[in-house]
Amino acid sequence: MADFMTETEHRSTGVSHIGAPGDRREGGDTGPGPLDGQEAAALLERTRALVDPELRAAVESLPGSMRRIARYHFGWEHADGTPAEGNAGKAIRPALVLAAAAALGGPAARAAAVRAAAAVELVHNFTLLHDDVMDRDPTRRHRPTAWTVFGDTDAILAGDALQALALRLLAEDPHPAAGRAAARLADCVVELCAGQHTDTDMERRAPDEVTLDEVLAMAEAKTGALLGCACALGALYAGAGPEEAAALDGFGRQAGLAFQLIDDVIGIWGDPRRTGKPAGADLAARKKSLPVVAALASGTPAAAELAVLYGKPYVSGDSEGIARTALAVEQAGGRDWAQAEAADRMARAMQELARAIPDPEAAGGLLALAEFVTRRSS
Template sequence: MTEAPLGVTDPRRPTGTLERHGVIGTQRDKAPETPADGQGEEASAEGHEAAALLRESRASVDPELRAAMATLPPSMRRTALYHFGWQHADGSPAAGNAGKAIRPALVLTSAAALGGPAARAAAVRAAAAVELAHNFTLLHDDVMDRDVTRRHRPTAWTVYGDADAILAGDALHALALRMLAADPHPASAAAAVRLADCVMELCEGQHTDTAMERRAPGEVTLDETLAMAEAKTGALLGCACALGALYAGAPDEDVEALDRFGREAGLAFQLIDDVIGIWGDPHRTGKPAGADLAARKKSLPVVAALTSGTPAAAELAELYAAPYEEGKEDLERTALAVERAGGRDWAQAQAADHMARAMQELARAVPDPQAAGGLLALAEFVTRRST
């Protein structure tokens, strides 16, 4: 994949919906443009539509998730329920944050877009399976990355230990595949194969990510970082959309187009998530400020900055060459080096690029704008987050 130089806009690049609404720009301090008549209302309506879809998806999927987790052995059930925010560490009930349900919402909305309400209703188990698979990866990632906070509470491994967190993740993965295997829907077998292939791709992406962390800053390329991000994030979003299409009985070309739609939206999501990982507000993200920089993570903005050939890139490489020492290093200086080297602007521009490509794939599979509206709203929701 050939990229335009940092700080240079590729004239071939299509204008994405995020740029159209002034959501993602290429300059940090640029004031948002005043939207043309109707565009502000359109963006607000899309935000409300996405929120409604997420609420409806959570309401549809949560009973399936709870029923599935009730079948787990007690020790794994305890860890899983804690991870989902439905139980405190002492085992008492909690009404916590189980996440936004973006992936199950994509399954259900894709099914509805191509097959109507009946297809959506038939896809609830598949949506729950995708959510279980997603949370299996979160439990394992937290252990591998040694993240201590998720969803504004201590991560499962910090409460119950590495072994329990890993085993709970394994159990959620098994539950996901069992839900599909036991589903009498004619698409369930193809869905199970697709989810299993996706999990293998996720594992490959995680392996690449952890291997990259052991390499020197100058040894990591932007292309391999983008490929890793697609495997870790885009693959499951694409799989979610594809499963919805399968349950709607869509033809192969529409299933593949929705898979590509989800992958492109997933890359946009990851680009913005990486920006938030550096410059996000801890009160909103639930993670300490600058945690990615302290961990020397080679996120997309960081690698873009490191490969920019600028003086700030050299400064950043020097900082990243040594482990972070609390009290001795100013993380704001590291964040500023990423920004001065163009990493933040590049990531934001690339997010708009990938959203534009996602919209092209969506139009191929669902040419009716009204039918595609829910998927458009969800795709814009996940990349509309504030830092």
Template sequence: MTTAHRLPDADPASETPPTPRETAPSAAREALEACRRLIDPALRDRVAGLPAPLAGVASYHFGWTDAAGRPDGGPTGKALRPALVTGCAEAVGGSARDAVAPAVAVELVHNFSLLHDDILDGDTTRRHRATAWAVFGSPTALLTGDALLALAPRALAEDDSPHLATGIRWLARSTELLVEGERADISFEERDRVTLAECLAMAERKTAELLACSCALGALWGGAGPERIASLRAFGRHLGTAFQLTDDLLGIWGDPAVTGKPARADLACRKKSLPVVAALESGTPAGRRLARRYTPPPDGTGEETPGELALLARLVEEAGGREWAERRAAGELERALAALEAAEPAPEAARRLSALARLACRRDR
């Protein structure tokens, strides 16, 4: 029996997914850039309306200014979630411009989560620059995240849309699940054993839920009926799981020049990411060796030699954790694309959404 077959899997069908078709990444990047141009004015207006200290921290976090408040061309986020909103609106026959309000709302919720996540994880680098809390302090960064969260329903409420009540309800529920997923992720650090099923459920809440909500909001604002909305929500949910798997792979084997974070950062803090949990549950000799070594360093700093981190990464790979995560990510991507097809999207919008999905799940590792 091979190592890959010994790994537990909440969905055995993902063991042998079809190989995804290659799509030109330029189509996805064009879609992201177009969405950023569309939503940036409204997003900046929302942030500028915050009290001055919080607006300055948020502006730094978004990459618009430096730590002193001077205009800066720093790296910004990918805008994947708002691009899914506008793309799904177009997919069902609506207009991207008419879906700016929900696109801005999900981007605000996402960045609320990033500001809090960096504090909770102790991450000092994001997008190749110091995180907001590392520059301005944890209390200020925390409150800035809270302020962004408060802006999200306002972005919807001031749109004067007939979908307002439903949209706010969906976004609120998605945010609740995101927070619950984050709580579960933190609780894993205090436990000796976490099952793969628990880890997948956490990823679905923490990451996939907001992507699913983004797609559903776009379809709702585009005028879709319940069946098409359900299909596009499923597209976002499967894509979100694939995205998290890819992110976890990057957390171990990613190039810091691409990720903007230190090499093997997830291993240094003993994060129970999906590849690690799969390896720990593999029942292999490498998995057992990993379990013996996967405890926090005695001083609790998480700082270790590159050699020790390289050993942990090798044990995860030898136990099959990397292969499992790559296979599962590919399987979730295929399921996402099948759900997209089931929504009977407009051809050009379908092409862009498919390209976005492939780019999100095939980032350089």
């Protein structure tokens, strides 16, 4: 269901600044520019300061067994229950809620949307807990995933509890938009689940049985849906009308697709020292990620080689096989296609944003966050 927050050096991924297709800075540095990067970092830091107390209060309301797993997952505790200064994630989704509310309704709307922002972050972490179990991912945020520590059953139940907390936060919120926000978030969860079902179904199919259109639709459901929902919830809390909320939803969805395209590139070429995952983890799992499916559909000799490689199960420790598979994806054009498609999706996102918020200055927070997640090197 989820989109993973991974890290890599640009030199490993070749991800370019997708806000301006083909724009590559000298030295291969495509991280956020100083101003945009600082603005996004400030927004994310402010979001954490506003949202974390709501998250902690919600988690504290859980029964002891669920509370312990949630605290561990968020990085607040070690496995033995002692306090930790862990990484709870970048808070992109709650930041989008608050930035959208502020863009359309000013500081008062942003302050009123904190509970909605926390609800979105709870849903995101519900998907992470479940995804880690389904994908058998051993690490997240540079430490063992919850299922490896507490077991499958407990990790799944903790995820279920986080989703329930999200809806309870909105159900108890006296804000006039809370009911519509709860319905929209519930619809988003259904879409996330449908996208995850499609993803797992595709993993059981042969490489040549999966189309690029199918994978793009799946990626929109798994990644774009929650980013779009986050923006739409911010719009609702600012008192925006249906057209503005729909446009911001479109902005988040398209930016989310751009994010997923880059994340898929990182999943193949990411540096394990920064991603916290083994090199070529997606290739080892034989994931039909966007660059892989694009490469398979290219009709090139490299595509034929890739199909043969993907048709065989991964042998643990076969780093040479992973390198060969990554090279086949690149030679078949998968990496170049993913970068070009990411640029196109970001251009569409900007068009949607301009429909909702014509004034670029008012949209500054949303622009900075979009720049951060799509131009990132982490």
